Amino acid sequence: MEAENVIDIQNLRHRYKTHQALGGVTFSVQRQSIHGFVGPNGAGKTTTLKILATLLRPQMGSVGVFGHDIFADRKAVRRRIGFMPDHFSMYRQMTVFEYLDFFGAAYGIGLKERDKIIGDVLALTDMAGRKDDLINGLSRGMQQRVSLARVLVHDPDLLLLDEPASGLDPRARIELMEILGELRRLGKTIFISSHILSELATLCDHVTILDRGEVKYTGTMRGLTTTGDDLTMNYQLTLRAEHPATGEALSRLPGVSRVTPPLPNEPRYTVTFDRAQISPNVILRTVLDAGGEVVSFTEDVKHLNQAFMDLTEPGVRT
């Protein structure tokens, strides 16, 4: 049986001469999740990714990938990971096909099989029409896709992507996110770093926030944005027109601790409740029974950027 977690990091520490880059990092990544790894400049993201990619030896702590020790079993780990660094490597004078063929050969894939695999990864990254183009002449977004295609050539189970969306325009970024969503559907686990939490919000199901070498949050994306302790919830209720009877009915409900009155000319209420005692469905039914005409009823999530600011400290670590 394979380990439940694809990545398991326990108390990882890493120091560059006098500088402590990672100060006891612990988190895990579940199979077939898209796990965001977010932190400001100098947080230690690239250091962690390089360790996971077996390019940097961990100094203290334990790092397991698919149940293998990252250092003792590094050959077994390398076969199952695909690492995309934060910069595009050389080989710009090659065509897209030559580049992928080169890496396929380096992985020991035979000629015939290579042609098929390269065809598949070019189709997946939507680069089939560019296979004879020189890498040098491609846009940054296209180079990122080639870089991703390269990582896929040996069909790894875990993708380690260091800031793949940096420098991309909004369209290229959205297209990249769509490709990553497709890769997850194909059964891959994706660990992806970024400076920007909101950039990963719709893509990732889990996130770890790192600041100055320390984990500030690790868990579900949803857990990050629900307010306070996990049982207290806030919902925004917007009515077509002000309707005092609805507000009164909600205030009387057991489990509802607060109903903020609507602003003048804006019939929007914030309903705070304990979800151990009452469900959003019961609240909505109460509103309808009271005669309120509902325009929307949605969870009021703490804004992602605010969550990020709350968890990380000001200033850049260099």
Ligand SMILES: Nc1ncnc2c1ncn2[C@@H]1O[C@H](COP(=O)(O)OP(=O)(O)OP(=O)(O)O)[C@@H](O)[C@H]1O
């Ligand atoms: N080779 C190195 N020698 C000395 N210090 C280093 C080295 N590599 C990284 N550092 C330092 O370690 C800390 C963590 O760097 P790292 O590159 O892992 O952070 P990061 O989160 O990836 O940052 P960024 O988002 O800016 O790329 C930083 O303070 C950085 O200056």
